[in-house]
Amino acid sequence: MRLHREEKINRIIQQQKEMLASGEKNGPVIKKSMQRMAVQSLIVFFTLMFVCTVISRVSLSITTASVSVSTLASGTLTERAFVEGRIQAAADRSIRLPEGLWVTAVNAQEGSQVNKGDPLLAFEVPSMEAQVKKLEEEIHILTLRIDLSESGGGNEVAAAQRALEDAQREYERLASKYVRSDTRLKEDYTKSEEKLAAAETEDDRAAAAVKQELIREAEAVVKEAEENLYSVREAAEDAIHAAEKELDEASENLDASKNAYQKLLEAYKQAESTLDAAKQAVSDIEKAIEEQEPGGDTDYTEELNAAKEELSKAQEEFTQAEKNLSDAEYKTSSYDSAAENLNAIKERWKTKTERAEASLNDANAALTAAKERTDFSDEAAVRQARAAIDAAKGTLNDVWREFEDNQYLAEEALYKAQRAVEAAQLALENAQQQAVMSQKERKITRLTCESELAEKEKLRDKLQEILNNGGYLSAPVSGTVLRTVEKGFRTKAGEEVVTLACNDKGFLFEGFLEEESARYFLAGDKGELMFRLDGSTQRSAAEISSIGMPDEEGKVFLTAVLQEGDYPAGMTAQLSLSKKSEIYHNCLPITALRSDSRGDHVLVIRKQNSVLGTEWVTARVDITVKDRDRQMMCVESALTYADQVITGSNKAITEGDRVRIGN
Structure with missing residues (x-):
C-alpha cells in the first residue's frame, strides 16, 4: 500500500x-x-x-461492579417480634392444712374447672377432730403468753441513777484533796531548784580555772616537741646529703668501667664473626674438593692451605679477645654499697623524724583535748563543787519523787473514781437499754404470739368448717385446679394440698423474647395475642406488664396482661408485638452498613475524571448508628442529602474501587 x-x-x-x-x-x-x-x-x-x-x-x-444506591431520607423504624408462650391465670390460690390429715377421696382432678363451694377433697373425720383439739390447746397457750407480755418492768433504772450520783461525788472529793497536795510540793521543788542552780554556777567556775591550767601545760609540751622536730630534720638533711655525694662518685666510676667493658665486648663479637667466616671458607673448599670429579684438573691445595692459615689466625684473635673480656672488671659492688648506705641513712632519719612528728602530734592532741575537755570531775576543786551539786540534786530528786508519788496516787485514785463513774454511767445506760429492749421483746413476743394465734385460729376455723361440711374441703373460689394430692395422702406441715387458678383475677401471657428484640419494647407496649380454641384461631389484645433481664441463653422473660375474658389456663399462644420509633431525618437501608476494625461506615460514590471520561469511584464515610430495625437504620455522620450511598453490589467492593450504577 x-x-x-x-x-x-x-x-x-x-x-x-x-x-x-x-x-x-x-x-x-x-x-x-x-x-x-x-x-x-x-x-x-x-x-x-x-x-x-x-x-x-x-x-x-x-x-466494574454494578451497585445500587440510596440517599438520606426521613422515616420511622419499625421493630416486630413474635413471642411463644402460655396463658396463665393472673393469681393462684394455694390451700394448706395442718399435718397428719388423711385424704380419703379426691373429688376434683388437675385441670378441671370448679365453682366456689364445690367439694375438692374428703378427709378422715377422727384425725381432723384430734387436730382441732390440739389447735385449741395451742391457742390457749398463746393467749397466756400474750397476757404475760403485757406485764413487766422494774426499778433497775432508778437504782443505777443513784449509784452514778454517788460515784460522781466521790470523784470530786478526791480531786480537791490532791490539788492541795500538789500545790505544797511544787513550792518545795522550786526552792530545791534554786539551790541546785547556785551549786552548778560554782562548779562551772572551778572547771574553767582547771581548764586554763591544763591548756598552759599542754602548750609548753607542744613548743618543746616542735623544737625537737626542727633539730631532727636538720641532722637528717646533712646525713642524707653526704650519702648522696658518695653515691654520685660511685656512679661516675661505674660508668667508666661500663664503657671499657663495652669496647672489649665489641672486639670479642668481631673476632667471633671473623672466626666463623674463616671456618666457612675452609668448609667451602673442602666441599668443593669432595664434589670434584675423578681426574679433575683443578688443584685446591694452595687455596686450602691459605684458608687454614687464616682460620688459625682468627682462632688466636678470638682466644685473645675472649681472655680480655673475661679479665675485664665490670662490677657494681661499690655503687650498690653507696646506694644501700643512702637508703639506710634515709630510713634511719625517717624513723627519727616520724618519732619527733608523733611526739609533736601527741602534744597537739593533748593541747586540743585540753581545749575541748569538758569533764573535770577528777580534779579536786571540781570534785568539791560536784559534791555540792549532788547534794542539791538529791534534795531536788527527793522532792520530785514525792511529787511524782503524790501524782501517781492521785491519778490512781482519780482513775478508779472515774472508772467507778463510767461503770455507773454504763450501768445506767445498760439499765435504760435493757428496759427498752425488754419492752421491745415483750412487744415482739406479743406480736408473734398474736400472729401465731391468728394463724392457728384460722386453721382451727378451717378444720371446723370442713368438719361441719361432713369432712369435705370446698373450693374457696371458682377456677381451674392446677395441682392436687392423691387419695391416701397424709398432709405435711407447710405443704400445699390444692392449688387453684382464680378466674376472677384475670389472665396473663408468659413467654421468652430474644434479647436483641427485647431492647425495643417496654412495659405498657401493646400487642395482639393469638391462640387456638375449639379448632379456630382466637385473637385478643394484650399489654406488656414486665420485661426481665437476659438469661445465659440470651432469652428475656416477658409477661403481658390480657383483656377481660375467659381463657384456657395453660394453653400455648403467640404474642405479636410491633413498635414504631420517632421520625428520624437521617435514615438509610440497613444493607448499606459496613463494619471493620476502624468501626461502622458506608461507601458513597464520587465522580472522577480520567482518560476514558467521567467515572464513579467509591469513598468511605464513617457513621454512628443511633437506632435500627431489620430494614432501616438512623445514622449520625458527615453525609449530605446529595450523597449517593451504596446499598448493594453484584461484586465485592472496597474503598477506591470503580463502580457503575445499575438499572
Missing part, C-alpha cells in the same frame, strides 16, 4: 515538472489528491477510535 502511494506521488511530481517546463499553469491535481488522502486518514482514525471506545465500554461494564 505504501509503495503504491509513493508511485502516485512521484507520478504527480513528474507531471508538475513537465507542466512547468511547457509553461502551463499549476493545476489542482496535487491539492485534490492530498485532500482525498487526508479525508481517508481521518475516516480510518475515527473508525478506530469508535471501535476502541466500544471495546473499552464493554470491558468496563464487564469488570
Whole structure:
C-alpha cells in the first residue's frame, strides 16, 4: 500500500515538472489528491477510535461492579417480634392444712374447672377432730403468753441513777484533796531548784580555772616537741646529703668501667664473626674438593692451605679477645654499697623524724583535748563543787519523787473514781437499754404470739368448717385446679394440698423474647395475642406488664396482661408485638452498613475524571448508628442529602474501587 502511494506521488511530481517546463499553469491535481488522502486518514482514525471506545465500554461494564444506591431520607423504624408462650391465670390460690390429715377421696382432678363451694377433697373425720383439739390447746397457750407480755418492768433504772450520783461525788472529793497536795510540793521543788542552780554556777567556775591550767601545760609540751622536730630534720638533711655525694662518685666510676667493658665486648663479637667466616671458607673448599670429579684438573691445595692459615689466625684473635673480656672488671659492688648506705641513712632519719612528728602530734592532741575537755570531775576543786551539786540534786530528786508519788496516787485514785463513774454511767445506760429492749421483746413476743394465734385460729376455723361440711374441703373460689394430692395422702406441715387458678383475677401471657428484640419494647407496649380454641384461631389484645433481664441463653422473660375474658389456663399462644420509633431525618437501608476494625461506615460514590471520561469511584464515610430495625437504620455522620450511598453490589467492593450504577 505504501509503495503504491509513493508511485502516485512521484507520478504527480513528474507531471508538475513537465507542466512547468511547457509553461502551463499549476493545476489542482496535487491539492485534490492530498485532500482525498487526508479525508481517508481521518475516516480510518475515527473508525478506530469508535471501535476502541466500544471495546473499552464493554470491558468496563464487564469488570466494574454494578451497585445500587440510596440517599438520606426521613422515616420511622419499625421493630416486630413474635413471642411463644402460655396463658396463665393472673393469681393462684394455694390451700394448706395442718399435718397428719388423711385424704380419703379426691373429688376434683388437675385441670378441671370448679365453682366456689364445690367439694375438692374428703378427709378422715377422727384425725381432723384430734387436730382441732390440739389447735385449741395451742391457742390457749398463746393467749397466756400474750397476757404475760403485757406485764413487766422494774426499778433497775432508778437504782443505777443513784449509784452514778454517788460515784460522781466521790470523784470530786478526791480531786480537791490532791490539788492541795500538789500545790505544797511544787513550792518545795522550786526552792530545791534554786539551790541546785547556785551549786552548778560554782562548779562551772572551778572547771574553767582547771581548764586554763591544763591548756598552759599542754602548750609548753607542744613548743618543746616542735623544737625537737626542727633539730631532727636538720641532722637528717646533712646525713642524707653526704650519702648522696658518695653515691654520685660511685656512679661516675661505674660508668667508666661500663664503657671499657663495652669496647672489649665489641672486639670479642668481631673476632667471633671473623672466626666463623674463616671456618666457612675452609668448609667451602673442602666441599668443593669432595664434589670434584675423578681426574679433575683443578688443584685446591694452595687455596686450602691459605684458608687454614687464616682460620688459625682468627682462632688466636678470638682466644685473645675472649681472655680480655673475661679479665675485664665490670662490677657494681661499690655503687650498690653507696646506694644501700643512702637508703639506710634515709630510713634511719625517717624513723627519727616520724618519732619527733608523733611526739609533736601527741602534744597537739593533748593541747586540743585540753581545749575541748569538758569533764573535770577528777580534779579536786571540781570534785568539791560536784559534791555540792549532788547534794542539791538529791534534795531536788527527793522532792520530785514525792511529787511524782503524790501524782501517781492521785491519778490512781482519780482513775478508779472515774472508772467507778463510767461503770455507773454504763450501768445506767445498760439499765435504760435493757428496759427498752425488754419492752421491745415483750412487744415482739406479743406480736408473734398474736400472729401465731391468728394463724392457728384460722386453721382451727378451717378444720371446723370442713368438719361441719361432713369432712369435705370446698373450693374457696371458682377456677381451674392446677395441682392436687392423691387419695391416701397424709398432709405435711407447710405443704400445699390444692392449688387453684382464680378466674376472677384475670389472665396473663408468659413467654421468652430474644434479647436483641427485647431492647425495643417496654412495659405498657401493646400487642395482639393469638391462640387456638375449639379448632379456630382466637385473637385478643394484650399489654406488656414486665420485661426481665437476659438469661445465659440470651432469652428475656416477658409477661403481658390480657383483656377481660375467659381463657384456657395453660394453653400455648403467640404474642405479636410491633413498635414504631420517632421520625428520624437521617435514615438509610440497613444493607448499606459496613463494619471493620476502624468501626461502622458506608461507601458513597464520587465522580472522577480520567482518560476514558467521567467515572464513579467509591469513598468511605464513617457513621454512628443511633437506632435500627431489620430494614432501616438512623445514622449520625458527615453525609449530605446529595450523597449517593451504596446499598448493594453484584461484586465485592472496597474503598477506591470503580463502580457503575445499575438499572
